Amino acid sequence: MITYLKTLSTFCFALLLPFIGSSQSKIFENPKANTVIECQQWEVIDLIFPVNKKVKAPFEVTATAEVTDGTRTQQIPLFYNDNGTWVLRYSSAIIGEKSFVITSELKGLNGKKGKISISENKKAERHGGIVLNENNPQHLFYEDGSHYFNLAFECDWLFALDYGEKDIAKTKHLLSLINEYRFNQVVMNVYSYDVSWPKDKRLAEHPEHEYGGREDIFPFLGSNSKPDYSSLNIDFFKHFDKVISEMHDQEIVSHLMIYVWNKLVSWPEMESEADNRYYDYVIKRYQAFPNIVWDVSKEALHKTRATAGYISERIERTRNLDSYDRLVSVHDYGFCRNHADEVDFISMQNWQHTLYQNMLNARNDFPNKPIFNIEHGGYEESPYVVFPGAYANAEVCLRRNYMCLFAGGYTTYYWQGASWNALIHNPFEQPDDFEKPHFEYFTHMQKLFDTAPFENFEPNARYNGSGYNLTNKKDGIIMMYTPKENHYTSAKVQISKEFNYENATQQWFNTITGEFTPKEKYKMVELGFWDFRPWRYEADAILIIRNLKPKN
Structure with missing residues (x-):
């Protein structure tokens, strides 16, 4: 049985307020102690507790729900939600009966009790939060044990898209497009203000696509x-609740960057009361959202405001407050490299031409x-030049x-049409x-790895040859990625040394069209480069050799 490093205390918590359509979470107003609240595994619910007393500093009120099933106990902080109400937002990966009691200095909250019954998840595409696996530590997994093929889509200003609208x-x-084309994560900011670099003049002709510099949006x-x-x-x-809830409904992970230093935000002073609040x-x-992954800050050490010590303190703060143990990282490779024991995964930002070797x-x-x-410096071109980076051609970015x-x-x-202040929601x-985006390239990518489980592959640079090698000994698969300029690639040397190939097959995959050639019997050819x-x-292609049997 798979043992997880970060998931044993997996009660999950959820959202608030009646939302529109599929963004609505289950709401329970002032639930009675003898009422059993029912929800499914990994479903987010909001238990709302009104306090009939004016509170001078409501954000400073401490209120914690101790949730237990008799074996495991979880300490979950409530949050203030205006109009004299506090919310216990909850979800759980553990099926069964739970009970809770709230402890607070506020008499209207202290001693509140309740019961929650968690039934088995019935949503086929829902697999729980993102966790680590000590038996396969370089890959990401869902709480139900299935692999999480992390394919992210940057959209920093997602919070602003419908701000001030009724729905x-x-x-x-x-989000439906992101889901349809099979991205499963959005790298996003809680809040950004504007960009400091020049803006494309064409963007002024389409104000409906400009979300930077809005004074009506501020946390x-x-x-x-x-x-x-x-x-x-x-x-x-x-409003942000609606966004995260909709992402959860569509099974899209929010890689949530709590700060950003290079988007002109007027943040309070570090570690001030306002900052901590x-x-x-x-x-x-x-x-409480199972689809949350924490990131302390985008460009974490890019500006002088933040120090490594401050980022470390924020990580510790996160772990002390987060009763679900969601994964934590920092958008800064230097920090992750020097503080690897503090983060759950290593975040890189690398534009160099030698990207493969650096990774x-x-x-x-x-x-x-x-x-x-x-962030690898590849920013596919859009109708506006928003941030060209180092690479803009769609195939090169792919x-x-x-x-x-x-x-x-x-x-x-x-x-570039969705990652920063320019946001075209319907490209x-x-x-x-x-200029339309090539989202379909990544649908093809997911289709490829549907047939070849990524979590069982290891890079094998020793046998790269003229391409890039991924080897999966468990399932008997070798894949050789070949740039379109390459005439030839082969796994011949590796196979001859490490595998029996009597029943092996080979085929090619087109990274641009998603086309597979028919499978054919693998033949070890002495001078294979004579065959085109x-x-x-026309397209980068991947040679896939299957049904290999390791010699040892």
């Missing part, structure tokens, strides 16, 4: 230009940690994602002269 129709549309009182740090803006978080509130409010080196340096390249995978790590896709409904590989000069 979140645009958010739902974009504190006031605005980003005139901040009032005396309290938090509950309406901001009520904001940070703690985010952890309290969203920890491989990181994997070798941290044999007990998953490696996730959040190749860099495969370089991460074939080095044994996970990867992130950027489209395929734009005029013909608008398919799609030469």
Whole structure:
């Protein structure tokens, strides 16, 4: 049985307020102590407790629910939600009967009790939170034991898409596209203000796509230009609830970056009362969601505001508050490298042409940690030049994602029309002269790994030859990634030394179209480079050899 490093105390907690459509969570107003609240495994519920007394500093009120099933106990912080109400947001990976009692200095909350019954999950595509696996430490898994093929989509301004609207129709549309094309994670900010670099003049002609610089959106009182740090803006978080809840409904993980230093945000002073209030509130409010992965900050040590000591303190703060033990990382490879024992996976940001080797080196340096390249400098072009980075051509960006995978790590896709302040939620409904994204390339990528379990592969640079090698001895598969300029690639030397291949088959996979050639019997040819590989000069391709039997 798989043993997890981070998941034994898996009661999950959930959302609030009546939401629209599929974004609605189960709400229980002032539940009675003798009422058994029913929900499914990994479903998020909100238990709302009104307090009929004016509280002077509600965000500073400490209220904790002790939840137990008689064997395991969980200490879950409640959060204030305006109008004299506190919320116990809950979810659970453990089926069975639970009871809870609230402890607080506030008499209206102290001693509140209740019961919760968790039944088996009935949603086929729901697998629980993201966890580590001590038997396979360089890969990510769901709580039910299935592999989580982390394929992320950067969308920093997702929080702003429908802000101030009655529903979140645009958010739902974009998330549905992300889901349809089989991305399963969004790398996102809780809040960003604007970019500091030049903006494409064409963006001014389409204000419906500009989300930077909005003064009506701010997690504190006031605005980003005139901040009032005396309290938090509950309406901001009520809207954000809808976004995270919709992501959970669509089984999309939120890689949630709590801060960002290079997007012109007027943050309060480090470790001030206002800073701690904001940070703690985010952890309290969203920890119950199984689809949460914490990231202390985007560009964590990029600006002078943050220090390594401050980031370490925020990590410790997260672990002390998060009763679900969600995974934690930091968007800064230097920090992760120097503080590997503090993070659950290594986050990289690497633009170099030698990306594959850099990823491989990181994997070798941290044999007990998953490696996730959040930003590899490939930002696919869009109707606007938002941030060109180092690579903008769609096929080159795709190749860099495969370089991460074939080095044994996970990867992130950027489209300039959705990653930053320019946010086109419906790209395929734009005029013909608008540059459309190639989301389909990543659907093909997922299709490939549906047939070849990524969690059982290891990069084998010794046998790269003219491509990149991934070897899966457990299932008897070798894959050789071949750039379209390459005339030839082969696994001949490796197979002759390590495998019996009497029943082996081979076929090719086109990374651009998703096409597989028919399987044929594998033949070890002495001078195979005399035979042209398919799609030469047209598309990068992957040679897949199956049904190999290890000699030892």
